[in-house]
Amino acid sequence: MVRRIVFGLVAAAAMSGMVAYTTRVSGQTGGEAAPVFGVELPAGYREWRLISVAHEEGKLKDLRAILGNDAAIKAAREGTLPYPDGAILARLAWNYEPLAESEKAFGRHQSFVAGAPKNGVQFMVKDSKKYASTGGWGFAQFDDGKPAGEAAHNACFACHTTVKDRDFVFNRYAP
Amino acid sequence: MVRRIVFGLVAAAAMSGMVAYTTRVSGQTGGEAAPVFGVELPAGYREWRLISVAHEEGKLKDLRAILGNDAAIKAAREGTLPYPDGAILARLAWNYEPLAESEKAFGRHQSFVAGAPKNGVQFMVKDSKKYASTGGWGFAQFDDGKPAGEAAHNACFACHTTVKDRDFVFNRYAP
Secondary structure, eight states, rough: OOHHHHHHHOOOOOTTTTTOOOOGGGBBBBBBBEEEEOOOOOOGGGGGGGEEEEEETTTTTTEEEEEEEEEHHHHHHTTTTOOOOOEEEEEEEEEEEHHHHHHHHHOOOOOEEEEEOOHHHHHHEETTTGGGTTTEEEEEEETTEEOHHHHHSSSSHHHHHGGGGGTTOOOOOOO | HHHHHHHHHHEEEETTOOOOOOOOGGGGGGGOOOTOOOOOOOOOOOGGEEEEEEEEEEEEEEEEEEEEEEHHHHHHTTTOOOOOTTTTEEEEEEEEOOHHHHHHHHHHHOOOEEEEESSSSEEEOOOOTTTTTGEEEEEEEEEETTOOOOOHTTHHHHHHHGGGTTTTTOOOOOO
8 A cells, every 4th residue: 555655656756757755665664664774564565476485493493485576576586686676575484383184194294384473574675775784685574563673683694694695595486 | 468368358348248258267378277177277376475385294395385366365364264266276386405505504404495396286276166076176286387197186185175174275374
């Protein structure tokens, strides 16, 4: 909704010869910004298309999905790096749970499915100027829709430098 | 594209007072139909939104995602059962692979990610009249875009009766 309104405003401004700029064009909600990178929860991210899926063991113990907005999906599919400004990746995660019906049928753990949301929802927002010192990416985590603390945000970039040659993105598009 | 054209035709027919009907309204490609249920590969299914994710152990050993067309997403989110006619669920699956960068960083298996496509792409198509004898669902599997054999299709319904009380659908919407 916010996106639609903002696009409308931009279109109106363009028609009247004005120059319009707002960071909300990228689809952010205007909610409370997360610390460090100042990223707001992107509007409608649960409607985005799927890039890939993953499972984390150990303490994280979750099933996760990576979604991308239109710019991110295009770049991920075409494998063009770096991602363009405006690209946003969303990492959703859920509790890692054995499926009872499957366990009953097989007599052992066979299928693991997504339970309740877990480990927050994380975002990578590409803005090569604003986030020049962190590879062009701003990082954010939201727990139950609220920004996580500063410590959580300070850890992101260091870990993502492991995949610097893939524009700091761990996942690859799953066809 | 096919969908857009068909919707255009339906709209045109409606305006001119004609009655139009075609099974392609559900978004099927008109490609080779899979055996038993006669389901064609749905067009543009990789653009559909995410319902949930899962991991299968044992022989299947994959990471998977369930996507849904608009009708399926709506029903899955609202938890309204049975799914309405026209709902289509897609099950994609990929090889279950440890992420090398993560293994290096943690010194052990930590992250498992989607590798190459595996175990085909499967669909459940809701048509309560056409598929009345199988809970209103038609089942299909495509391997590399080609319909799988008859044996693969004869196994679907028996297994899905395990979750008859959830309209024969194993997955639940992951928020």
